[in-house]
Each structure stands twice: as C-alpha cells, then as structure tokens.
Amino acid sequence: MHHPSIAAIGFGAMARSLQKSLEQHGDVTLSACLVPEAFRASVPDTITAYTSVEDLIAAKPDLVVECATHDAVRESVPPILRAGIDVIIVSIGALADRDLRETLQDAAHSGGSRVSVVSGAIGGLDVLRAGALAGLEEVTYVGRKPPRAWAGTPAETLLNLSALTEPTEFYEGSATQAAHDYPKNTNVTAAVALAGVGFDDTRVKLIADPTAQTNSHELEARGAFGRFRIVLENNALPENPKTSWLAALSVEQAVLRHFNSMEV
Ligand SMILES: NC(=O)C1=CN([C@@H]2O[C@H](COP(=O)(O)OP(=O)(O)OC[C@H]3O[C@@H](n4cnc5c(N)ncnc54)[C@H](OP(=O)(O)O)[C@@H]3O)[C@@H](O)[C@H]2O)C=CC1
Ligand SMILES: O=C([O-])CC(=O)C(=O)O
Numbered sequence: 001m002h003h004p005s006i007a008a009i010g011f012g013a014m015a016r017s018l019q020k021s022l023e024q025h026g027d028v029t030l031s032a033c034l035v036p037e038a039f040r041a042s043v044p045d046t047i048t049a050y051t052s053v054e055d056l057i058a059a060k061p062d063l064v065v066e067c068a069t070h071d072a073v074r075e076s077v078p079p080i081l082r083a084g085i086d087v088i089i090v091s092i093g094a095l096a097d098r099d100l101r102e103t104l105q106d107a108a109h110s111g112g113s114r115v116s117v118v119s120g121a122i123g124g125l126d127v128l129r130a131g132a133l134a135g136l137e138e139v140t141y142v143g144r145k146p147p148r149a150w151a152g153t154p155a156e157t158l159l160n161l162s163a164l165t166e167p168t169e170f171y172e173g174s175a176t177q178a179a180h181d182y183p184k185n186t187n188v189t190a191a192v193a194l195a196g197v198g199f200d201d202t203r204v205k206l207i208a209d210p211t212a213q214t215n216s217h218e219l220e221a222r223g224a225f226g227r228f229r230i231v232l233e234n235n236a237l238p239e240n241p242k243t244s245w246l247a248a249l250s251v252e253q254a255v256l257r258h259f260n261s262m263e264v
Contacts, residue, residue: 004259007032007050009076010068011043011091012178013240017248018067018255024170029256032059033066034076040116057083063258065251070094070183079114081107086114088254089238090247092190094180096199097182100254121244122188122217124230129193136223139196141175141189143205144216155208167209182206184242188217196221214216215244 004027008015011033019030032048041071043049049057053076056064064080065088073094077087081104095101095117108115111216119214128139148160150170155161158170171178176199178186186204193202214233221228234244257263 001225004028004062005031006063006065006255007034007056008057009034009056009066009072010180011035011039011047011049012067013237013249014251015065016062016097016208016239016258017237018251020064021248021252022255025256026228028259029129030065032056032210034062034072046144053079054078054143057085061085063088065257066090067251074100078107080161081113081115082111084111084113086116088121088251088258089115089117090116090187090251092120092187092194095190096179096196100193109184117191117194118247118250120188120191120233120250121215121234121247122191122219123226123232124219125191127228130171131221131223131225131228132196133222136197136221138203138223139201139221140203140219141192141207142161142205142207142218142220143185143188144209144212146212146215146241147208147210147226149185149215149236150206150208152177153185155182155206159208161208164208164210167207167211169205169207169236171204171206172203172221176203178204178206187247192219195239215242 039050040049063086067090073091085243102113155170173190175193178189189204193199196259217232220229234246237243237245
C-alpha cells in the first residue's frame with residue numbers, strides 16, 4: 001500500500017506538533033515543508049525544507065497542510081491547488097477576503113484538486129452548518145486567553161497586558177474586522193463565520209484574562225433549529241501560547257481522514 005507523504009507550509013509550533021504526532025501514529029509521514037529562507041536552518045534534517053513553492057510542487061506531496069500565516073494562504077496555496085495537489089488550510093482567517101475565496105475555488109477547479117479548512121481549535125461547526133440551512137438569527141463567539149497570548153497584537157496598545165488584574169474585554173465587532181486585526185488569534189472565528197452566518201454577521205468578543213489557564217472559546221447560536229452553546233477550554237501548545245493543542249490535533253485528524261476511504 002502507498003504510504004502517504006505530506007508537506008506543511010510553515011514549520012512552527014503547529015507543524016512541529018503535527019509531525020511528531022503523525023510519526024507516532026505511523027500511517028502518514030510529514031516529510032517536507034515550505035518555509036521562508038531565514039527559517040530553513042531551524043528545520044530538522046529529517047524534513048526536506050523548500051523555500052520556493054515550485055520546488056515543493058515538483059516534489060509531488062500527496063497532500064499539503066498550510067500551517068503558516070494568512071499571507072502564505074494568499075501566496076502559496078493557489079499554485080499548489082492549480083498543480084493538482086489537495087490543500088488543508090489552518091490560517092482560515094485569510095478567507096475573510098472574498099476575492100481570495102474565489103481565487104482558491106478557481107485554482108482547485110482548474111487543478112482538479114480540493115481545498116478544505118479544519119475545525120481547528122473550535123467545535124460545533126457541524127451544528128452551525130446544519131442550523132444555517134433553516135436560518136440562523138444570531139451567532140456569537142467569545143475568545144478568552146491569558147494576556148501573554150495577546151502579545152504582539154493590537155490588544156497591546158489598548159491594554160497594559162502585563163499589569164492586568166481582572167478579565168478585560170478589548171474587542172467587540174465583526175469576524176471580518178477580527179480576522180484583519182488579530183490574524184493569529186481569530187482563525188476560529190473565521191471557521192465559525194464560514195459555517196454559519198458569514199464574516200460580517202458573526203459577532204466576536206475578545207478577552208484578555210489573567211486568571212485563565214486555557215485558551216477558551218465560547219460559541220452561541222440561535223435560529224429556527226433552536227439554541228446551541230458550547231465552551232471549549234483548550235490547553236495551549238508549549239511552543240506557542242496563542243495556539244491551542246486541539247488545533248494541531250484537528251489538523252492531524254483531517255489528514256488521517258483525508259487518506260481514509262471510509263469517512264466515519
Ligand atoms: N484554525 C485554527 O483553529 C487555528 C489556526 N492557527 C493558525 O495556524 C497557523 C500556524 O500556527 P502556529 O504553528 O502556532 O504558528 P507559528 O508562528 O508557531 O508558526 C508559523 C510558521 O510559519 C512560518 N511562515 C511565515 N510566513 C510564511 C510563509 N509565507 N510561508 C511559509 N512559512 C511561513 C513562520 O516563520 P517565521 O517565524 O520565520 O515568520 C513560522 O515558523 C497560524 O496562522 C495560526 O494563526 C492557530 C491556532 C488555531
Ligand atoms: O488556537 C486557538 O486557541 C485559536 C487561535 O489561535 C486562532 O483561532 O487563531
């Protein structure tokens with residue numbers, strides 16, 4: 001049987017966690033990645049590090065998983081799809097851009113490939129998708145993370161993160177604006193928006209909480225189907241406090257499912 005070999009775009013906290021976890025599982029190998037030139041030296045010898053998308057395509061991976069940035073989705077994913085290689089996207093916030101969504105669909109169509117997004121650090125997207133068919137009246141997402149997870153974001157200019165003593169909300173608005181302002185922390189809101197009522201109508205609240213030990217995601221929806229509320233309390237990846245471990249596990253699950261002929 002063919003042993004699938006996949007490639008990652010990016011080789012940060014999530015791709016590393018995915019690679020180790022797949023190695024333990026044994027059925028699929030993450031054997032290559034596409035990284036910026038400056039990052040190449042930090043990729044272990046067992047992984048082939050490409051710095052051009054053309055070289056990655058020439059290596060013909062069975063599947064590519066994007067675990068990098070919104071820019072990587074914009075720049076690298078369309079040519080890979082056009083080359084006939086399926087792609088799983090994790091930096092879903094990039095899809096707040098309608099033109100990019102069309103570009104990706106066109107690229108997949110012309111290459112006869114498939115592009116999909118992961119559920120990532122959140123759950124309940126199946127409920128939203130089903131509920132949306134009968135109409136959703138309201139979808140609200142509340143993201144709560146420890147202050148260190150908001151470092152390097154506009155929250156830093158709105159709050160004194162290191163001096164916070166109580167949970168503080170610093171953003172309330174649409175998923176469109178959240179994806180733009182907090183690209184490394186609101187990919188989950190993009191997944192919620194795509195499954196439910198779209199980017200402009202998905203309400204988002206973001207909280208820096210000095211008492212929080214986890215990255216928590218609260219999702220509430222109301223519609224013709226009824227009501228729904230879930231709360232996830234995710235442990236962060238040790239290498240990146242912004243990213244939940246569950247997000248990496250959800251990529252692994254999507255990869256294994258991709259190569260399974262029976263979807264259960
Ligand atoms: N859907 C979801 O639920 C979730 C999605 N995410 C998203 O997943 C992605 C990966 O997360 P994580 O691994 O924690 O992030 P990291 O920052 O740890 O890793 C991202 C890596 O991608 C590299 N990179 C940057 N630009 C490019 C590019 N154009 N092409 C290839 N590589 C590039 C970075 O290199 P350098 O350091 O040199 O810039 C870095 O090594 C992020 O976009 C994150 O926001 C995260 C959590 C949940
Ligand atoms: O991993 C998480 O908890 C969520 C996250 O960063 C994102 O949605 O981008």
